[in-house]
Amino acid sequence: MPDTAVHRFALLHRRSLLAAGGLSLALGMALTLPAGMRCVLATVRHAELSCHSGEIVGSGLALAALLWGLWLGAALTEPWLPRxxxxxxxxxxxxxxxxxxLFAGLNRSAHFLGGxxxxxxxxxxxxxxxxxxxxLGLEYRQRAQRGxxxxxDLRRGEQHLARQLDAARAALLQAQVEPHFLFNTLAHLRRLARTDARAAHAMLGELRRYLAAALPELRQAETPLARELELVEAFLALHQRRIGPERLTLRFEVAPGLGEVIVPSTCLxxxxxxxxxxxxGPQVAGGEICVRAGPDPDEPGLLRLEVADTGAGMGASSGSGTGLATLRxxxxxxxxxxxxxxxxxxxxxxIARVxxxx
Structure with missing residues (x-):
């Protein structure tokens, strides 16, 4: 517990004082209850005896004051105990x-215990x-609160470590996005520069658009869907330039109003x-890739992201790659x-569906 005035005397808040007072009053009156019962029984048996209820109530209040005073003294001295x-x-x-x-001395004037x-x-x-x-009751209460x-603190630390782990996994995934495609793109761009300057200029524009979309995502674990779609569109446009529009057809089907929805970065x-x-890639004839985003029609409340291709289909290694495992x-x-x-x-x-x- 920090050694500050706020923490030292946290037990002296109004709620704690009232709770301790109420408990002390209940215990004080409970301790005088047997004496009150004996007094009532004695009065019934001996009519000449009189039961002074005021004295019994006063005794209960005195005991309550003693208990509350002891609690107050323990609360005031507890912060100064060794840790x-x-x-x-x-x-x-x-x-x-x-x-x-101390209270034995005070009893001489206050008569907490009567007599x-x-x-x-x-x-x-x-x-x-x-x-x-x-x-001891106050001590164990303080121990429980400190526990x-x-x-x-441990729970918050665990959550913080979990967030750091997620961020590290995201960084690993982003680092594992096939870097050789960039080298292949540059090599293809170099060949185009020698044979078709106009096509090379167009491909250079696509590469610039991809890098502009990709670089801000490198250090983020999450991103708006609009930015993720922009990144995927630039990525696929580069590949379309590299392998030829006749081998790769692109299509996007995105429901309106989802641009600000937060998704894991680089998931698409x-x-x-x-x-x-x-x-x-494995097909000589190529095929089509369709990117879809919208509300899940089968499970309301979920967002469905899909990348569908008309390529080679599901093989023995489908879904076992590092990228998909990290995304899971x-x-x-x-x-x-x-x-x-x-x-x-x-x-x-x-169809790969998230x-x-x-």
């Missing part, structure tokens, strides 16, 4: 003894027992890369509703 054992154990013993002696203020051995034993219960605070890029590498691990942070699945496309090809809570 580490065994020094704290000795500190508790000194606290209990000191408060018992003329002089305490006999039994009354001293009662006072010491009550003081011990109050001090709960430590558990909360991973699916598009997988479609190029395993779907369109990242989706786990969004809860059980977030998942990645692969489906056969009709009449051929593969479902996310909106």
């Amino acid at each position: 580490h054992r065994p020094a704290r154990t000795w500190g508790l013993a000194v606290q209990i003894g000191g408060l018992a002696l 003329d203020g002089e305490l006999g051995p039994y009354s001293l034993q009662v006072l010491l027992t009550v003081t011990t219960c109050v001090c 709960e605070a430590s558990a909360e 890029l991973t699916l598009a890369e997988n479609a190029i590498k395993h779907g369109i 691990a990242r989706l786990a942070a969004y809860g059980p509703a977030a998942r990645l699945s692969l489906h056969l496309n009709q009449p051929r090809g593969l 479902q996310l809570p909106r």
Whole structure:
């Protein structure tokens, strides 16, 4: 517990004072209840005797004042106890003894325990027992609160580490996005510069658009869907320039009003890369890639992102790549509703589908 005035005297807040007062009053009146019952029974048996209820109530209030005073004294002295054992154990013993002696002295004038203020051995034993219960009760309450605070700190630390792990996984995924495609693009651009300057100029514009969309995403774990679509569009346009528009047809079907929805960064890029590498690339004739985004028609409340190709279809290694495995691990942070699945496309090809809570 920090050594500040706010934390030192946290037990002296109004709510704590009122709770301690109410509990002390209830205990004080409960302790005088047997005496009140004996008084009533004695009055019934001996009519000449009179039961002074005012004295009984006064005794209960005095006991309540004693209990509340002991609690207040323990609350005031608790912050000054040593924090580490065994020094704290000795500190508790000194606290209990000191408060018992203090209230034994105060009893001479306040008459907490009744009588003329002089305490006999039994009354001293009662006072010491009550003081011990109050001090130890307060001590264990403080230990429980410190334990709960430590558990909360551990929980927050665990959540922080989990966020850091997710960010590291995202960075790993982004670092694993096929770097050789960039080298292939530059090599193709170099060949075009020698044979078709106009096509080279157009491809250079696509490369610039891709890099402008990709570079801001490198350090982010999440991104608006509009930026993710911009990145995927630039990525696929580059590949279309590289392998030829006659071998790769592109189509985008995006529902309106979803541009600001937050999605894992590079999630669609991973699916598009997988479609190029395993779907369109192996086929001489090429094919079509369709990128879709919209509300899930089967599960309301979910966002469905898809990359469908008309390529080679599902093979033995489909879905086992590092990129898809890392994407699945990242989706786990969004809860059980977030998942990645692969489906056969009709009449051929593969559909990679990501479902996310909106």
